[in-house]
Amino acid sequence: MKNRFLANILLTFIWVALTGSFAFANVVFGFFLSYFLLLVITRGSGRARYFRMVPKAISFFFFFLYELVKANLQVAWEMGTPKFYMTPGIVGVPLDIHSDNEITMLANLITLTPGTLSLDVSEDKKVLYVYSMYITNREDFVRGIKQGFEKRIKELYS
Template sequence: MSLFAANLVLAILWGLTTENFSVMNLLIGYLVSLGVLVFVRRALGDSHYFRDITEVLALVWFFVKELFLANIRMARYTLSPLRKLRPGIVAVPMDFMTDAEITLLANLITLTPGTLSIDVSRDKRTLYVHVMDIADADAVRREIKHGFEARVLRAAR
């Protein structure tokens, strides 16, 4: 976290020296100082921040990729006969998570292929998910639990 503060201070210094505080210039300053910090990271001895950035970027990339796949699969459902669908609502148990993490997980589930989060139980331990095509409810549960939940937790913590 202190490295993030250092990065921001360096970005503001960049804005001061170039006498330009537009968003673009500050963004350039942020990226330049990030590069500098990466360059001297061994001297600082704390690589937590860089790993976090990589994790968040990986999550964003994963989001976009899954959204494309979701649309392609949705198009296939739309154009094929309806009798092939086997929709249903499945309960997925969750680990203990903060509200922000649950929101992230629910959004991720809604934007990924064939799934839509509907409700969270009052104790925040169960997520109800609508699925377009269920072959095996337990397989769906396992996929969400080990695929998405693990990924969200890794990026958020």
Template structure:
């Protein structure tokens, strides 16, 4: 957390030194501050999770945006065509983590993705029940959802 605050302070210093008081100026300052902090922590021999988390967050964000785009296209196609290809149903997804943060984030990400909805978590927090519009291949859907769960666990660990 300390390095994140330093990164914000470096970004603010960048903005005030360049005189570019805009979102792009702040983003540029944040990027340069991050690179500087990564260089300093590497040269000092410290291994900080902060400098490893930012690329992970960016990668996860890009992955999730791609998943939302794919789902939106599929649902839009379903709405715009006269033939329905839906095979809705409810599946149970076995969970690898019993952390409240992981389960909450995973359930919310699944719900925000068009075509899927998190319904409930079992009492022992080992199973997440999900309604999906398209269950063509139940195992393929589970693999995709397990990949999302793995990425969420990595992001929060």
């Protein structure tokens, strides 16, 4: 997988050098063009993990960006209004992911999102404790994390 990624980056740089344009759109186009070329060239080789991973990673990035903007707007609204609508609390989120990398990624993504903070992981790595400014319903909050970040992290690491 690392070799395909490095080949993709190398072909992207070759594209940028040939076109002579370092514009962001040209670099992105070069990346996708080289991705497509590598996909066509290696079709049938049986090693398609890289080609499944890139779309998942791009989808994950845009999902996180959406969640980040949404949380920023919610916190900004809270700070800009005279009445507080916060219902803060700490919730134990049961985990379906088990590796240290997956749990660390989930905890970091939760902490990076305004209004939430990962506090601790249980000793058996089955529960992540999360503080949030807005917990109106515990089950909805847990479902949001499990069907959002945790589900996409599982897809990335599978």
